[in-house]
Amino acid sequence: MKHVTFAEKSLLIGNEAADLLMQYARLISEQGGSDVVTVRAIGVDGNVVDASFLLNSATVLMVESASTDATEPDNREAVEYLRNRTEELSQPFGLPSDL
Template identity: 50%
Template sequence: MKHVSLGDKSLLMGDDLADTLLEYARLVGDSDGADTVTLRAIGPDGSTAEVGILLNSSTSLVVESTHSDVVPPDNSEVVEDLRERMRAITRPASAQPEERWVESEYDNTDMI
């Protein structure tokens, strides 16, 4: 479990999610991009909440370890989605050449 601070908000979430979110925030900031992430976390009152986070080059995110025994909400799908987004930034798909245009295949003069 890790304690994550975003502005004036404090959240508890699983280690894997917190670490992945921090790395994704760095990549988004480095690319001067922006993105949103929706996840489940434990708020200051101890309840589980769905949280939307805007990430951009101005995002200030602090991740700290805790000694909490609380079981974090399951965010395995969010972690995998963030990893896919990270791969898209670090290893973008290469451009594929288009099929060569062959005029005879598109010659429709008989339709005029």
């Protein structure tokens, strides 16, 4: 699990989702785009929450390691979305991703 800090709020998010969120935020920023991504997280009160992140060139996001035994929230859909979008944005302009 990792702490993801956004707008002065820290949430616990699974490693893969947190890392992909950071990679996608970087790509969005580089390309001048924006997107809203929702992930499941553990809030400061220990409850599972849905957190929506507005990602754009002004996004300030920090991801840091966390030492916890908590079970990661299920982020299969968010991870799939982030992975697909990251791959799409990483491709040279105009080339299909299966080349």
